[in-house]
Amino acid sequence: MIVASKLTKTYGEFVAVDGIDFEVKRGESFGILGPNGAGKSTTMKMIAATSQRTSGELVILGKDPDKKGPEIRAHLGVVPQQDLVDRELKVWENLYVYGRYFGLKRGFILKKIEELLDFAQLQEKRNSKTDELSGGMKRRLTIARGLINEPEILLLDEPTTGLDPQARHILWDRLFRLKEVGVTLVITTHYMDEAEQLCDRLVVMDKGKIMAEGSPAELIKKYSSKEVLEVRFGSANNEQVAKDLAGIGERLEILPDRILVYSANGEKELEKIVKKGLKPVTSLVRRSSLEDVFLRLTGRSLVE
Amino acid sequence: MQTLQETWQGAATLVDPAVPQRWGFWYVAETRLRNMSKWWPAIVAFGIGNPVLYLFSVGVGIGSLISGPVDGVSYLTFLAPALLATAAIQAAMDEVSFPTIEGFVWDKTFFATNSTGITGPQIVNGMMVAAMIRAVATVLIYEAILLMFGAITMDAVLPLLLASSFAALAFAAVMFAVTVKIKDDDGFFAIIGRFVITPMFMFSGTFYPLENTPIYLQWIGWISPLWHSTDIGRALSYGAQVDGWLMIVHFAFLIAMAIGGFAWVYPQFIKRLSA
Numbered sequence: 001m002i003v004a005s006k007l008t009k010t011y012g013e014f015v016a017v018d019g020i021d022f023e024v025k026r027g028e029s030f031g032i033l034g035p036n037g038a039g040k041s042t043t044m045k046m047i048a049a050t051s052q053r054t055s056g057e058l059v060i061l062g063k064d065p066d067k068k069g070p071e072i073r074a075h076l077g078v079v080p081q082q083d084l085v086d087r088e089l090k091v092w093e094n095l096y097v098y099g100r101y102f103g104l105k106r107g108f109i110l111k112k113i114e115e116l117l118d119f120a121q122l123q124e125k126r127n128s129k130t131d132e133l134s135g136g137m138k139r140r141l142t143i144a145r146g147l148i149n150e151p152e153i154l155l156l157d158e159p160t161t162g163l164d165p166q167a168r169h170i171l172w173d174r175l176f177r178l179k180e181v182g183v184t185l186v187i188t189t190h191y192m193d194e195a196e197q198l199c200d201r202l203v204v205m206d207k208g209k210i211m212a213e214g215s216p217a218e219l220i221k222k223y224s225s226k227e228v229l230e231v232r233f234g235s236a237n238n239e240q241v242a243k244d245l246a247g248i249g250e251r252l253e254i255l256p257d258r259i260l261v262y263s264a265n266g267e268k269e270l271e272k273i274v275k276k277g278l279k280p281v282t283s284l285v286r287r288s289s290l291e292d293v294f295l296r297l298t299g300r301s302l303v304e
Numbered sequence: 305m306q307t308l309q310e311t312w313q314g315a316a317t318l319v320d321p322a323v324p325q326r327w328g329f330w331y332v333a334e335t336r337l338r339n340m341s342k343w344w345p346a347i348v349a350f351g352i353g354n355p356v357l358y359l360f361s362v363g364v365g366i367g368s369l370i371s372g373p374v375d376g377v378s379y380l381t382f383l384a385p386a387l388l389a390t391a392a393i394q395a396a397m398d399e400v401s402f403p404t405i406e407g408f409v410w411d412k413t414f415f416a417t418n419s420t421g422i423t424g425p426q427i428v429n430g431m432m433v434a435a436m437i438r439a440v441a442t443v444l445i446y447e448a449i450l451l452m453f454g455a456i457t458m459d460a461v462l463p464l465l466l467a468s469s470f471a472a473l474a475f476a477a478v479m480f481a482v483t484v485k486i487k488d489d490d491g492f493f494a495i496i497g498r499f500v501i502t503p504m505f506m507f508s509g510t511f512y513p514l515e516n517t518p519i520y521l522q523w524i525g526w527i528s529p530l531w532h533s534t535d536i537g538r539a540l541s542y543g544a545q546v547d548g549w550l551m552i553v554h555f556a557f558l559i560a561m562a563i564g565g566f567a568w569v570y571p572q573f574i575k576r577l578s579a
Contacts, residue, residue, distance in 0.1 A: 048419055051578050074321035074421035084416035088339050097335040101420035102315075103323030115308040147308070149315045149420075181312050 001026050001153055001184050002047060006056035009042050016042040018208035019056060024153075029175075029185040031199030033192065033290060035300070039208040040188035041081060044157045047186060049073050061152060074102055077151030077183075081158045083142045085130045092117070092126045095145055102149040112148055119174065120144040136167030143174065153184040160194060172197055192290035204290075204297060211297040216290055223296045224288040225250050229266035231273065231280035232258045241278060248272050253295055260292070324421040332422065332430025333437070336403065340438065347438070348445075351395070355446045358387055359453055362511075375513060377542045380455035385464055385537025386510040388443050388450075389530050392468035394501075395442040396476035399435035401493055404483040408576060415577065424573035428566070432476065439472040440465065456541060463540030471533030474558040477565025484572045504528045509535070532557045 002024040009017040017039040024030040032040045045051035046058060049065035049072045058065055060072050085094050092113050099109035117123045120140040125133060133141065139159065146154055159175070160168040175198055179185060189195050195202050196216045204211045204219070212219055229249065233241045235257050242254045249261035249269045263269045266285030273280065294300075324331065340347060359380070367379035374382040407414035407427070414427055443465050450456045456464065479496070486492055507517055507524040508531035514522060525531035532554040538544035539551060546554075 050415075050418055070325060070421040070423055071321040073419060074319050074324060075315040076419070078416075078419040080415065080419065082412060084412045086335075086339070086413050087411055088342050093338065097331075097338065098416070098420065100331040100334060101324060101328065101417060101422050102319045103327060103331070103421075104319070114305065115311060118305070119308040145416075149319050150312055151315050177309065181309050 001028075001061060002030075002186070003059045004047075004057065007043070007046065007053055007058055008055045009039075009046060009051070010054045015208050017046070020203075020205070020208075020210045022203055022210065022213065024184060024186060026184055027179075027182050029179055029187065029198055029200045031195045031202030032186070032188040032205055033190070033195045033199075033202050033294070034188075034205035035190055035294075038205040040190075040205055041157055043205070044155055044186070044188055047153075048076060048078050048155055074149070075152045077146035077149065077154040079139075079142050079146045079154065079156040079159060081161070083130075083138045085138060085141060085145070087130050090127050090129060091122060091133070091141055094130060094141060095148055098145045099148045104149065109148070116144040116147060119147070119177075121170070134167070136163050136170060139163060139167070139171060140174065143171070147178070147183075151183065153186060154178065156185065156187045158188055158190070160189070160191065168194070192294070195290055202290075204294060206294075206298045206300075212293065219290060219293045220288045222293075224292040225262035226264045226288060227262075227266040228286055228288050228292060229261040229263060229269050230258050230282075230284045230286065231261065231270070232282045233278070233280055244276060244278060245273065253292075260295075262288070262292070319421075321421050328422040328426035329429035329433060332417065332427050333433040334430075335417075336399065336431060336434030337437065339403070340399075340434065351391075351442045351445045352449065354391065355387065355449050359449065359455070363387075363453070363455065366511075375538070375544055377544075378455070380450075380453060381542055382538070383511070384450050384455045384460075385467060385541055386508070386530065386534040388446055388464050389468040389471040389533040389537060390505055390510070391446050392439040392443050392472035393475045393530065396435040396439040396472035397479050397501075399438050400431055400476050400480040401483050401496075402489075403431065404480065405486060405489050408484070409486075409488055418577045424577045425570050428480070428569055428573050432473075432480070435476050436469065436473060439476075440469060443468050460541035464537050467533045467537035467540060470536070470555070470558040470562075471529045474529040474561035474565070477562045477569065479565075481565050481568035481572060484569055484576060504530050529558055529561055 005021045006019045007017060008015070008019050020043065032043060034040050042051065046053050046065065047060060049060060049069040052066050061075055063072050065072050089097065095113045095116055096109055099112060117126055120143060122137060122141060122144065125137060130138060130141065160171055163171065175185065185198070187198055199216060201215050203213045212223065214222065238254055238259055242252060242259055245252060245259065245261070249263040251262040253260040253262070261269050270283055270285065363380040363383055370379050417427055418424065447456065447461050447464065451458070503524060507521050508514070508528040509517065509525050510530065514525040514531055517525065535546055536551065536554050539546040
């Protein structure tokens with residue numbers, strides 16, 4: 001569905017996207033994970049065929065977006081980072097005018113709107129102005145809007161940023177249902193739990209480059225251990241204690257507020273630490289996550 | 305009621321990109337008309353109230369002080385083409401100014417529109433079509449009132465509509481291009497109102513023939529679409545004496561201004577949408 005090779009976008013001197021290669025297959029849910037400013041949104045705009053690349057190759061639905069932008073866009077669904085809804089129009093009207101932009105017939109759109117309002121759980125709000133919607137509802141409206149042309153690919157730029165946990169879960173559930181229909185999803189996010197939940201495969205981006213690629217499980221297996229032991233000794237003592245921890249676990253990561261011990265068995269490492277006579281203020285054993293992968297790849301955490 | 309999942313066909317079969325490529329401008333105009341419909345009481349009240357107030361205060365009030373005909377006709381008849389062109393300009397300008405800021409800055413809806421098959425130039429054309437629909441509707445209301453006041457005759461209706469629409473198109477095209485550059489409304493339209501619209505209204509041969517304006521102010525008329533349109537309107541409505549070459553200049557000026565505005569606004573629109 002999408003093939004990018006040496007894809008590059010520069011703004012003057014600044015290189016936003018620096019020669020990246022990736023491929024998205026039909027029916028796949030593909031994630032672009034990275035911190036703010038990694039080049040995710042810029043990549044997304046190029047895939048959405050609204051921003052032209054500086055160099056490299058990009059093929060979307062078999063076409064070159066620089067030449068066939070409107071044709072490609074007619075078959076895409078886009079959920080932008082900001083919702084970009086028309087505040088003067090009611091909820092259903094926002095869907096209606098958007099449907100018209102694809103040249104769909106009035107009768108078809110009116111029927112489609114009912115399905116979309118059901119799907120987005122917005123039936124009760126159909127006649128509301130968009131200002132009366134909560135953040136989660138507005139997001140669902142934007143997703144519903146992006147689905148009105150039954151897109152081949154749905155692009156979601158930071159779909160759950162700024163939403164509370166409950167709203168996020170509702171949204172994830174809706175996106176799962178789309179996957180079941182066979183819609184190809186491309187999602188950018190800086191939340192690793194979101195990437196783990198939604199993506200079959202993802203690339204980790206930092207500073208315009210792709211650092212790693214694979215399924216969430218593969219990435220964790222390749223770049224992290226099975227478990228992580230988090231120990232806190234008080235932020236003043238972490239550096240000092242870290243020296244005494246040498247040799248414990250497969251690898252250590254010293255953060256300002258805590259030390260991460262990577263190991264197949266976190267409990268065992270904790271026992272070793274206690275045996276050494278060290279007393280962590282708090283300790284926690286957890287499964288490795290994409291956050292650890294990112295830390296390993298870049299030396300920085302995702303959300304700083 | 306079937307669910308979304310059950311009826312899904314996919315864009316490949318559902319959407320023919322050739323349709324929006326052809327009709328996209330009209331879909332944009334439809335959206336604008338829908339937005340306008342939310343404000344129709346204000347638009348209609350303004351469309352009727354403005355002329356009525358003008359006709360009473362300026363036409364009838366000041367007109368009563370003017371003894372004898374102006375340019376061979378009653379003062380109201382002399383005034384009518386200028387009032388119509390001003391109303392048309394104002395209506396069209398309203399539709400390309402604030403909605404453009406809304407589209408790029410406030411709601412950013414242009415970016416959402418552009419993420420479908422719709423292109424920047426199609427948005428421009430659609431906005432302009434909607435603006436001209438409002439301008440024409442405004443002129444028609446105004447003309448109905450002028451007819452009631454006996455200021456114009458029935459056979460002047462179409463020529464005056466033509467003359468004022470040309471003015472609206474020319475002025476709106478240039479205003480549109482200027483508006484695309486705006487990052488936010490920092491009182492910009494108030495400045496335009498005070499330093500462009502008002503002087504244009506005062507010194508475009510609106511209230512008295514341009515030849516009676518002091519020579520050092522006549523240039524304002526020459527660069528004003530209002531004067532060119534008004535002069536056309538006067539010639540076509542009550543047969544004011546306008547030389548053939550000057551009529552050509554009038555039309556040429558308005559057409560050139562419109563073309564210049566469009567040529568200026570298209571590339572800026574494309575650039576701002578892809579930023």
